[in-house]
Amino acid sequence: MSNTTNLESTNTSAVGTNRWYLSTAPIVRALAHLSVPMAAAMIVGAVYNVINAGFIGSQHNTAYLAAITFGTPLLGLIMGIGGMFGAGGGALISRLLGASENEPAKADEIKNVASFAFWGSIIVGAVFGGVGLLLLHPLVTVLGANAAAVPATSAYVAVMLAFVPILAAAFCLEQLVRAEGAARQVMIGLIGSTIFNVLFDVLFILELHWGVVGAALSMGLANLGVVLYFVIWLQRNSENVSLSPRWFTLSSTVMKPVVGVGVGELLQSGFLIITSLVLNNLAVIYGDAALAAMGVAVRIAQVPEFLIMGVTIGVLPLLAYSFGKGDRVRLTAALRGSALTVGGVLLIFTSTVFLFREQLFSLFSADPSVIAIGVVVLTAQLVSSIFNGFAGLITSLFQATGRSAAAIVMSVGQGVMFIPIVILGNLWFGLPGIIWSLTVSEGIVFLVGLVMWFTSRRAIDRGLTEGTPDRAEEMVKHGEA
Numbered sequence: 001m002s003n004t005t006n007l008e009s010t011n012t013s014a015v016g017t018n019r020w021y022l023s024t025a026p027i028v029r030a031l032a033h034l035s036v037p038m039a040a041a042m043i044v045g046a047v048y049n050v051i052n053a054g055f056i057g058s059q060h061n062t063a064y065l066a067a068i069t070f071g072t073p074l075l076g077l078i079m080g081i082g083g084m085f086g087a088g089g090g091a092l093i094s095r096l097l098g099a100s101e102n103e104p105a106k107a108d109e110i111k112n113v114a115s116f117a118f119w120g121s122i123i124v125g126a127v128f129g130g131v132g133l134l135l136l137h138p139l140v141t142v143l144g145a146n147a148a149a150v151p152a153t154s155a156y157v158a159v160m161l162a163f164v165p166i167l168a169a170a171f172c173l174e175q176l177v178r179a180e181g182a183a184r185q186v187m188i189g190l191i192g193s194t195i196f197n198v199l200f201d202v203l204f205i206l207e208l209h210w211g212v213v214g215a216a217l218s219m220g221l222a223n224l225g226v227v228l229y230f231v232i233w234l235q236r237n238s239e240n241v242s243l244s245p246r247w248f249t250l251s252s253t254v255m256k257p258v259v260g261v262g263v264g265e266l267l268q269s270g271f272l273i274i275t276s277l278v279l280n281n282l283a284v285i286y287g288d289a290a291l292a293a294m295g296v297a298v299r300i301a302q303v304p305e306f307l308i309m310g311v312t313i314g315v316l317p318l319l320a321y322s323f324g325k326g327d328r329v330r331l332t333a334a335l336r337g338s339a340l341t342v343g344g345v346l347l348i349f350t351s352t353v354f355l356f357r358e359q360l361f362s363l364f365s366a367d368p369s370v371i372a373i374g375v376v377v378l379t380a381q382l383v384s385s386i387f388n389g390f391a392g393l394i395t396s397l398f399q400a401t402g403r404s405a406a407a408i409v410m411s412v413g414q415g416v417m418f419i420p421i422v423i424l425g426n427l428w429f430g431l432p433g434i435i436w437s438l439t440v441s442e443g444i445v446f447l448v449g450l451v452m453w454f455t456s457r458r459a460i461d462r463g464l465t466e467g468t469p470d471r472a473e474e475m476v477k478h479g480e481a
Contacts, residue, residue, distance in 0.1 A: 018181035022097065022321040027330075027337040030318055031311070035341070037187030038178075039310025046302055048194045052215065055201045059211055067152035067212045070143040071160060073273040074132075078164055080269025081128060082121050082171025088262025089117030089172070090179035091399045092254075094317040097180065097240065098324025106324075109254075110240040114176055115247035116254050121172035122165045129164030136161070144277070156212035163220030170223040173230040179317050180238060189229050197222035260404030264395075264411030271415020278419055279434070286431045293374035294435075300360055301381035304349035308385065311341050312392035319400035328464045335397060342389045350382045377435050384439045387446040394449035401460050406452045413448060417441040 021030045056064050092113050100107040132139055136158055145153035160167075170193075178186045197218050204214025234241050283290050315338040322331035353360065361374045391410060398407040418441040425433025425440075 018183075019097070020181075022094070022181045022318055023101070023325070027333045030334070031315060031337055031341060034178075034181065034183045034318060035311045035314030035338075037183040037310075038314040039307045041187045041190035042306040042309060043303070044191050044194050046306060048197060051198060052201060055205045056212065056215060059205065059209070061152070061211065063149045063152040064212050064215075066145070066149040067156040068215065070140070070145045070149065070153045071156050071216075073143060073276065074139075074157060074160060075167075076269045076273055078125070078128070078160070078167045079171050080266040081124055081164075082168035083175070083265035083269065084262035085117040085121040085124075085168075085258065086172035086175030086262070087265045087399060088258035088260065089113050090175035091261055091316060091320045091402070092257050093176065093179040093241065094320030094400070095324030095402065098321035098327070100240075101325050107240050111242040111244075111247040112249045112251065112254050113258065114234075114241040115243055115245065116249055117172055117176060117258060118169065118243045119245060119248050120258075121168040125165040125168030128168075129161040132161040132164070133158060152212050156216050159213055159216035159220065163216070163223065166220060166224050166227060170226045170230075173227060173234075176241060177230050177234065178314075179320075180241065181317055181321075182233075182237075183314055185230075185233055189226050189233075192229065193222045193226045196225055257402055257404070261399050261402065261407050264399075264404070264408040267408065268411040268415065271412055271418075275415050275418050278422060279438075282422060282426050282434050283431075286434075290373055290431060293370050293377050297361075297374050297377035297381050300353060300378060301385060304345060304353065304382075305385050305388070307345050307349065308342055308389040309392065311338050311345070312389065312396050315393070316396040316400050319397055323401045323460070323464060326464050328461070331464065335393075338393055339390070342393055346386055346389055350385060354379065354382055373431070373435075376432070380435050380439045384442045387439070387442040391442065391446040391449050394446075394453055397453070398456075401463060403456060403460075406456060409452065410445065410449050413445040414438075414441050417444055 018033075021033045025033070052068075056068055093110050096106045096110050096113065100110075136154060140150055140153050140157055143153065143157070174186055174189065177189070200218035200221055201215065204210045204218055208214060210217070231243060234243060279294075283294060315334060318334045319331060322328075322334055357375050357378050358371065361371045361378065391414075395407060395410040398404075398410060418437060421441050422434055422437035425437040427433070429436075
């Protein structure tokens with residue numbers, strides 16, 4: 001009787017912890033806890049991008065707007081640096097948390113992983129930022145700034161480069177905190193950062209009139225706040241994660257799985273930059289209406305895409321934890337539940353947007369030529385979101401189970417395939433070929449992902465049972481295997 005009471009007491013106390021959502025919470029509750037905050041933070045971030053553009057636009061300086069546009073690819077690359085350490089480190093931490101339920105000693109390795117990921121992002125970020133500042137003028141030229149926009153772009157990029165270690169650390173920490181199931185704390189950090197970013201924008205841009213320097217400074221200081229918040233939260237609340245330099249290691253058992261999985265994030269960011277540059281240069285041939293239509297379509301399609309990304313990114317710690325624990329039943333249930341959620345979101349939002357696509361477009365533009373092209377672009381974007389949603393879920397599964405080669409293929413496949421497809425599409429079909437090229441390339445990546453998933457299922461099963469013989473025998477006994 002006392003044992004039962006103690007067990008119930010333990011379970012009750014665990015309900016309020018983030019680890020409970022990873023280990024034993026019902027799948028629906030776990031998915032909601034992990035995914036909803038991520039989707040909310042992404043949507044808030046998208047809204048901020050619009051507000052930030054409004055602050056810059058209020059200065060009535062075209063060069064400022066151009067500088068922000070030219071600096072966007074660089075920001076994507078910085079995010080890739082942080083993502084390389086954060087994605088790989090976060091996935092490994094979640095796996096080790098799961099494995100520690102069977103082998104408590106595994107929890108000690110988490111400190112090494114967290115310290116390597118955190119300080120690695122800062123060190124690589126500092127090197128990248130320093131080299132960028134030394135080569136500032138060539139870098140601005142590569143980004144595409146023309147003579148009129150060079151001064152503003154140089155100022156914006158210079159401030160951003162000075163904050164690269166902070167920005168990379170912020171992107172890394174976001175994923176390390178989420179690795180323990182603390183999605184709500186990540187949401188608080190990201191939304192708080194957005195609020196402070198807006199406040200800094202008001203001060204630096206509207207009051208002090210520092211233009212793009214103020215915009216870059218606002219972003220850097222807001223992310224510094226994010227870093228401080230996550231560091232303090234981890235120190236006060238995490239039983240396993242430590243960011244102390246004394247735990248930093250270059251051991252292959254840490255570096256290989258972290259960088260092996262995370263490098264796909266960096267490569268993906270690089271290919272996204274190339275993809276954007278190629279797409280813009282080809283689309284500009286067809287005039288401003290085509291460019292405007294693509295820009296509006298992307299913004300409309302972002303809402304369902306962010307909701308889907310909230311699920312596919314949010315579920316990663318749950319998949320990794322279940323894999324590390326050797327819990328095939330929970331891993332399968334999490335994968336099935338997230339797939340059904342992605343399918344439900346796609347069905348509701350993409351069908352709604354498709355039915356009212358012309359009405360939605362008319363809210364952004366009254367130009368009939370823009371609307372005509374935009375409806376086609378939006379249709380292609382919606383079909384792409386279907387492929388991209390399920391491909392993202394497969395990528396998260398590969399990252400969660402430590403299948404680095406498959407994760408890299410999924411991360412860079414779209415970028416690798418897109419370039420020849422869009423060039424041939426433009427050559428053979430003109431503007432429609434450009435519009436549908438992204439859809440075709442993402443469809444191919446999805447099919448490749450399905451093939452890799454089917455061929456790797458046995459290897460994943462072996463990974464589930466290795467080191468957990470008791471769990472494997474129990475599953476066979478109850479007919480679960």
